[in-house]
Amino acid sequence: EAGVVQSPRYKIIEKKQPVAFWCNPISGHNTLYWYLQNLGQGPELLIRYENEEAVDDSQLPKDRFSAERLKGVDSTLKIQPAELGDSAVYLCASSLGLAERTDTQYFGPGTRLTVL
Amino acid sequence: AQSVTQLGSHVSVSEGALVLLRCNYSSSVPPYLFWYVQYPNQGLQLLLKYTSAATLVKGINGFEAEFKKSETSFHLTKPSAHMSDAAEYFCAVSEYSSASKIIFGSGTRLSIRP
Numbered sequence: 001e002a003g004v005v006q007s008p009r010y011k012i013i014e015k016k017q018p019v020a021f022w023c024n025p026i027s028g029h030n031t032l033y034w035y036l037q038n039l040g041q042g043p044e045l046l047i048r049y050e051n052e053e054a055v056d057d058s059q060l061p062k063d064r065f066s067a068e069r070l071k072g073v074d075s076t077l078k079i080q081p082a083e084l085g086d087s088a089v090y091l092c093a094s095s096l097g098l099a100e101r102t103d104t105q106y107f108g109p110g111t112r113l114t115v116l
Numbered sequence: 117a118q119s120v121t122q123l124g125s126h127v128s129v130s131e132g133a134l135v136l137l138r139c140n141y142s143s144s145v146p147p148y149l150f151w152y153v154q155y156p157n158q159g160l161q162l163l164l165k166y167t168s169a170a171t172l173v174k175g176i177n178g179f180e181a182e183f184k185k186s187e188t189s190f191h192l193t194k195p196s197a198h199m200s201d202a203a204e205y206f207c208a209v210s211e212y213s214s215a216s217k218i219i220f221g222s223g224t225r226l227s228i229r230p
Contacts, residue, residue, distance in 0.1 A: 042206050042220030043160070056217065091159055105218065107159030
């Protein structure tokens with residue numbers, strides 16, 4: 001079974017340019033997460049979707065970041081305009097979204113963004 | 117608020133030696149606890165998780181961790197290190213009621229000396 005797919009794997013842009021990241025979760029996974037991972041740090045949640053609904057976007061910088069998950073499957077995270085401090089790895093994860101306590105998140109390989 | 121503290125940003129051991137990566141948590145409610153591994157240029161992979169069943173949790177690749185409530189710890193161990201264990205390891209915590217919101221530690225980089 002295919003894992004979480006992310007593209008592109010690497011992206012280099014100049015500051016003030018827009019950029020978008022795409023994520024396709026594991027088939028059947030209702031919950032999708034976007035994380036930001038700075039160098040030498042653990043991932044930090046940006047947004048969590050339950051199907052099409054963003055149920056936790058409290059850490060998403062809404063002035064420049066936006067996300068969507070149309071049809072409750074794949075998702076896109078956008079930054080416009082990008083700033084130097086946005087250079088990081090953007091990770092996508094998915095999980096079944098069980099109400100039980102044993103839900104496990106599965107991570108994609110990430111997109112490494114470099115803003116020049 | 118929940119948090120985890122990983123003691124030591126970098127740990128180096130010899131091949132065949134014991135691996136011990138330390139993690140202490142803070143939680144006002146019964147926690148779930150996790151260890152994830154990240155190899156270079158890859159996403160995170162779940163090693164093991166504690167969800168209030170047995171306090172000694174066995175994971176993949178020969179790793180295990182023990183939940184000690186009195187010490188608020190969840191240290192990761194492996195009896196004999198292998199070169200392929202070199203990676204970044206993250207301890208994480210979430211609320212007992214939901215595994216959806218995970219708070220990660222800052223990570224420990226494990227190096228293996230030949």
